[in-house]
Amino acid sequence: MNNLSKNAFIGIAFIVVGAVWALDNIRLIPWQVSYYLFQWENILIGLGAFLLISKENVKVGGILLALGLFFVADDWFRIDVHLWDLWPLALVFVGIYLLNRNTNNPDEPYDTTGDDHDRIDDTAIFSGGDKVYNTQNFKGGNLTAVFGGSNIDLTTANTQQEVVVIDVFYMFGGSKIRVPQHWHVDMRATNIFGGISDKRHFVNQPAENSPRLVIKGLVIFGGAEIQN
Numbered sequence: 001m002n003n004l005s006k007n008a009f010i011g012i013a014f015i016v017v018g019a020v021w022a023l024d025n026i027r028l029i030p031w032q033v034s035y036y037l038f039q040w041e042n043i044l045i046g047l048g049a050f051l052l053i054s055k056e057n058v059k060v061g062g063i064l065l066a067l068g069l070f071f072v073a074d075d076w077f078r079i080d081v082h083l084w085d086l087w088p089l090a091l092v093f094v095g096i097y098l099l100n101r102n103t104n105n106p107d108e109p110y111d112t113t114g115d116d117h118d119r120i121d122d123t124a125i126f127s128g129g130d131k132v133y134n135t136q137n138f139k140g141g142n143l144t145a146v147f148g149g150s151n152i153d154l155t156t157a158n159t160q161q162e163v164v165v166i167d168v169f170y171m172f173g174g175s176k177i178r179v180p181q182h183w184h185v186d187m188r189a190t191n192i193f194g195g196i197s198d199k200r201h202f203v204n205q206p207a208e209n210s211p212r213l214v215i216k217g218l219v220i221f222g223g224a225e226i227q228n
Contacts, residue, residue: 044068145173
């Protein structure tokens with residue numbers, strides 16, 4: 001969706017809400033219309049639909065839309081649903097996400113030279129540790145932290161590729177990632193009650209042709225710090 005379409009979508013939404021609100025104030029529309037339109041759950045539904053249609057952030061849009069529909073299900077469809085009855089489904093969604101991540105990013109064989117290897121594959125569950133990677137042919141990898149986390153040091157590493165990707169999954173956990181001064185870092189993770197903060201300090205800005213590290217994935221009640 002281009003900027004013109006986005007503006008049109010937002011403009012139409014404002015027109016509809018404003019018109020209905022004004023008509024409701026002067027009692028010209030049935031109360032049911034304003035009741036259902038101005039439910040707070042509809043904010044989640046509308047925002048989620050906008051993100052899905054505009055493709056700004058499909059993952060977050062889907063989550064917001066699902067949450068909004070869930071909270072209005074009992075009111076709209078007279079279904080007696082309680083949130084805590086379905087909380088185990090969160091584990092199901094996490095499992096599906098992890099399976100899908102492994103399918104889309106199959107493990108590459110390690111290329112070992114002494115104690116060095118070219119890919120990160122770190123899983124910290126109720127645990128953690130410190131790891132230093134000094135390979136000169138870094139190829140990215142996966143970081144998983146559940147109620148734990150690791151310190152990953154890449155400051156002495158380098159890569160022969162223009163772009164390398166680290167796929168992260170943090171749930172009630174996270175990590176600290178130290179990167180070389182001359183690398184660019186592009187953070188594209190989806191954050192839900194969490195986030196990844198960039199705490200790098202620069203003496204000189206990285207050159208345009210420097211390697212780019214992309215950090216993508218899913219962060220739920222967790223986070224990471226990027227340092228150099």
